[in-house]
Amino acid sequence: MDETSAGGLVVDASKRHAAVIGRLDRQRRLLWSLPKGHIEPGETPEETAVREVAEETGIIGRAVRPIGTIDYWFVADNRKVHKTVHHFLLVATGGELSDEDVEVTEVAWVPLGELDEILAYADERRLVRHVITLFGNAPGSAEFGSWTEHG
Numbered sequence: 001m002d003e004t005s006a007g008g009l010v011v012d013a014s015k016r017h018a019a020v021i022g023r024l025d026r027q028r029r030l031l032w033s034l035p036k037g038h039i040e041p042g043e044t045p046e047e048t049a050v051r052e053v054a055e056e057t058g059i060i061g062r063a064v065r066p067i068g069t070i071d072y073w074f075v076a077d078n079r080k081v082h083k084t085v086h087h088f089l090l091v092a093t094g095g096e097l098s099d100e101d102v103e104v105t106e107v108a109w110v111p112l113g114e115l116d117e118i119l120a121y122a123d124e125r126r127l128v129r130h131v132i133t134l135f136g137n138a139p140g141s142a143e144f145g146s147w148t149e150h151g
Helices: 045-057 112-118 122-134 142-150
Strands: 002-012 017-024 030-033 036-038 059-076 079-095 106-111
Touching: 002 045, 002 059, 002 122, 017 045, 017 112, 030 106, 036 045, 045 059, 045 079, 059 122, 106 112, 112 122
Parallel strands: 002 079
Antiparallel strands: 002 017, 002 036, 017 030, 017 106, 059 079
């Protein structure tokens, strides 16, 4: 079975922070990840990323560009599932952090340079490292501002 989702690295460009979500795993450990979710009928992956970021974090974002795709396998209800997640860079344009989504335990703004330490999934850490490299290895650099402002 195949599933397709979309999500985003939503960034507060002025503070160089990203919004992340925390969910409890089966052992009740808090695992931090990028917000993401299923694509609804008639929605593009980019629209899904914007919607899911808002639903899961409370932050309204503007999609700037795709930043990568992650795919993996997992087992659910005794069936093997192949999941593909399309990720986008989003710039926060409004809203406030909120963990109102029932699937989310916590939300937080985290400095871009600390994401590699807290994100639970290696594929998401690699994606974030790639994005930071595109910013010239300095999340506070001028390249970051121009990349997010002009898409």
